[in-house]
Each structure stands twice: as C-alpha cells, then as structure tokens.
Amino acid sequence: MAATDRSEEDLRLRTTLANIAPGTPLRAGLERILRGRTGALIVLGSDKTVESISTGGFTLDVPFSDTGLRELAKMDGAIILDKDASRILRAAVHLMPDSSIHSEETGTRHRTADRVARQTAYPVISVSQSMQIIAAYVGATRYVLEDSGQILARANQALATLERYKMRLDEVSSTLSALEIEDLVTVRDVAAVAQRLEMVTRIAREIEDYVLDLGTDGRLLSLQLHELVTGVDLERELVIRDYLPKGRRTRDPEAVLTELEGLPQGELVDIAAIAHALGLGPSEHLDSAVTPRGYRLLAKVPRLPGTVVDRLVEHFGSLQKLLSAGIDDLQTVEGVGELRARSVREGLSRLAESSILERYV
Numbered sequence: 622m623a624a625t626d627r628s629e630e631d632l633r634l635r636t637t638l639a640n641i642a643p644g645t646p647l648r649a650g651l652e653r654i655l656r657g658r659t660g661a662l663i664v665l666g667s668d669k670t671v672e673s674i675s676t677g678g679f680t681l682d683v684p685f686s687d688t689g690l691r692e693l694a695k696m697d698g699a700i701i702l703d704k705d706a707s708r709i710l711r712a713a714v715h716l717m718p719d720s721s722i723h724s725e726e727t728g729t730r731h732r733t734a735d736r737v738a739r740q741t742a743y744p745v746i747s748v749s750q751s752m753q754i755i756a757a758y759v760g761a762t763r764y765v766l767e768d769s770g771q772i773l774a775r776a777n778q779a780l781a782t783l784e785r786y787k788m789r790l791d792e793v794s795s796t797l798s799a800l801e802i803e804d805l806v807t808v809r810d811v812a813a814v815a816q817r818l819e820m821v822t823r824i825a826r827e828i829e830d831y832v833l834d835l836g837t838d839g840r841l842l843s844l845q846l847h848e849l850v851t852g853v854d855l856e857r858e859l860v861i862r863d864y865l866p867k868g869r870r871t872r873d874p875e876a877v878l879t880e881l882e883g884l885p886q887g888e889l890v891d892i893a894a895i896a897h898a899l900g901l902g903p904s905e906h907l908d909s910a911v912t913p914r915g916y917r918l919l920a921k922v923p924r925l926p927g928t929v930v931d932r933l934v935e936h937f938g939s940l941q942k943l944l945s946a947g948i949d950d951l952q953t954v955e956g957v958g959e960l961r962a963r964s965v966r967e968g969l970s971r972l973a974e975s976s977i978l979e980r981y982v
Contacts, residue, residue, distance in 0.1 A: 630760040635833060637665065637744040637759050640706050642836025643769050647706045650690035651748060651755050651766075660750030661694040662716070662730050666704040666743035674740065675701070678714035685709055694748070699733075704743065726763075734758045769838045776831035776842055780849075783824045787849050790817040794856070799976040801913045804941050809907040811864050812895040818857045819881050819889060825850045859920055863913040863940075866900045915940035922968035929956045933965070944969055 641648050654661045664671060678698055683689070685707050693700050698713035718736035726732040734747040738758035745758045755766040793813050800806045828846050832839040861874045880898045888894040896907060918940060919930045936954045937943045951962035 630762060633744065634757070634759040634762055634764060637757050638764065638833050639836075640665070640744075641746065641755070641757060641766065642834060642839075644837025645706075646685060646687050647690075647702075648836065650685075650687035651746065653687055653691035654694045654748045655753060655755065657691060657694070658750055658753070659694050659748075660730060661690075661746070661748040662699040662734055663690075663746040663748075664699060664701045664716075664737060664741070664743055665706060665746065666741070667701050667710050668741070668743075670741045671701065671737075671743065674717050674719075674737065675699075675711070675714045676717060678711050680711050681709050683709050731756065735763065767834070769835055772831055772834050773838065773842070776828055776835070776839070779824060779828050779831065780842065780845060783821065783828065783846075783849055786817065786821050786824060790814070790821050790853075793817055795976065795979050798918065798972070799979065801918065801940055802944070802973045802976050804912065806911050806913060807908050808896050808901045808911055809892060811860065811901065811911060812892045812899060812907070815857070815860055815881065815899055816889065816892060816895045818853060818860065819884070819895075821850065821853055822857065822882075823889075825853070855920070856917075859917045861899065862916045864899065864901065864911055872900060913940045914938070915943045918969060918972055919943070919965075921972055922965055925961075925965065925968070926956075929954075929961070932956060944973065 639645075641651065651661075685702060689709060690700065693709065693712040696713045699716050700709065701711040701714055702709055716733055716737055718733060718740050720736075722736045722739050724732045724735040724739075726735045728749070730749070731747050734745040734756070735758050737743075738745040739761060742760065747756045747758065748754075749756070757764045757766065793810075794817075797806065797810050797814050800810055825846060828842065832843045832846065835842065857878060858874055861877045865872070865874065865877065877899060881895070884894060884898060893903070893907060896902060901911065902909065914934045915937070916930065916934060919925060919933060932954050933943060933951070937946060946966075948959065948962045948966055951957050951965055952959060957965070
C-alpha cells in the first residue's frame, strides 16, 4: 500500500475510533449490545456500492439512539447507519460482499465485516456474541476495542515515561542554550537535544492514540499531555533551523523532520544516526564544533515576531554576532526600531545570564 493510501486509512481509522469512543452515543449502543449478548454487524455509511451488496431488510431512516440500535441488533442481519452515525438508515440487511476478496477472518460475521470494509471503503463494526469483543474494520485494518480501564492503565504508564523524558529534554536543552552562549556547541550536543525531542514526540503521539480511544474518559489525560508537550513541536523546528547545514544540497526543515520521524526505534538511541539525519556528518564528526544561527534563543525573547527573527538571523548570520551586536547595530535591521532593539538586547542578555547561572551554579 502506498504511503498516501496508508495515511488516508489511518485518518479514517482515527475518525472511526472517535465516533465509537466512550461517551459517544454509538459506543453506548455497542455496549448495550455487548451486555445483551446478541452480537451485531454495523456499516457506517451508505452509497450505491453498499446498496449493491445489500438484500432484504427494511428502510428506517430515523435518528440514531443507543436503545434503538440495541433493539435492532436482536434481529438477524446488518444495521446500516449514515457515516456520522446520526441516523439509522436500514436494519436486518443481508450483506453479500465479493467472496473473492481475501480475508483471514474465520467467523461469518467478522469475515463479512472485513470484506464489506475492503469493498465499500466504509467502516464496519462487528460485535461478537461469543467472544464479547467489538472490532472496527477500516479498509484492511482491524482494530479491537479494549476496556477503558486497560487503556487508562497503559496511558498512565506512558504518561509517567513522558514526564521522565521531558525532564531529561529540559536538562539537555538548557545545557545546549548555555553552550550556545559560550560558543562551545558540538554536533553531539545538538544531536542529543534532537534525539530527546523526537523521543518525547513519539511518546506523546502514542498517548494521543490512548486519548482518542478513551473518549470522554481521557479528558484529564489530554490536559496533562498538553501541559507536558506544549512548545515541543516548535523547539524541534528551531533546533533544525539553527543547525541546518548550508550548501548546494540544503534541505528544508520539513525534510529533516520527516527523516527523523522515519528513523527506526533502534536507531533513535544512536546519536550518530541522529546527527546523520540532521545532516551534520558521520559519527567521527560528533565532537566537531557547530555554530547556531540564533533562532532558538531569539524565540525566547518576548513579543518578537517571527518575521523580525528571520531578518535578524539573516542579517547577522550567527548567534555570536547577535550577542555582540549593540542597539545601533540591531536598528539597522528592517522592522527593528529603538524600543525593539533594546528589547532584543536586554532579552538576549538575560537569557545569556540565566543560562550560564543554570549551568554553573
């Protein structure tokens, strides 16, 4: 499957999971069916393809309700909803998907759900009467819903891991800032920060999936996650922009981010692999000196627009030149008047002082 197709299917899966997360009317109906031990086959969407493989049953076209879904599930046949699960369109429908479509499912209901999902491109939900599970079929993907308690336990464990990694990220980020002030940065220092940023991002995305699965039960988890990772995406971009090598084959920051995201988990712990993805050279260059452009520290100066940051970096070329620039020098940059020049000068001075104090005190 192509990468674009894969991402589209992932998006459809996430949308489907959001529709059946705890707290939604559809999830309430599915849980009623589970408790009633009747089983069900539910198609989330209808078009000519769905109609062509449907026989029998009867048309309803009524507003969705969890109790209505439970009662209709007592009958044989599938239930067809609209794609938003806001209306029940048909019930007691016999589905006859193309039998040539490959499916590894063994049970009749699950095999039908799998084939219908592949043939129609609509999500299909199967509630197993014997196994007491809810499975969502989206394209070629089968996703089994778990109990909220089990998901929450794993989510809390992941959140504790994220807190430890974020603490370590803050440490190496502060160290990098101090080294930038002293002009002592090496490739290894930059790669260490990029590595921690990528680790934090990957754990955060895993927790985002848990939040999606938990629905309303994941609200507190979502708030904690947001508090921990606010600013991380911006920091990733700024680190890359600060140290992206110049030359004929200069890549844009997005390309570097994509390469970092594509690193296998085993290579993520290898500083040399991180440095290579950043374009900072092979492993033997890890202790080579590098000079930041100043994006990271300028971003910490209050009320400084991004366009002005870009002009300052383009004009001075490096953080060291920015640090040594006087107010008159700063005012030569377009968009930097006397007040803004003083703000930049004082902001950088405070950052330099606090970074050095944190490092040595």
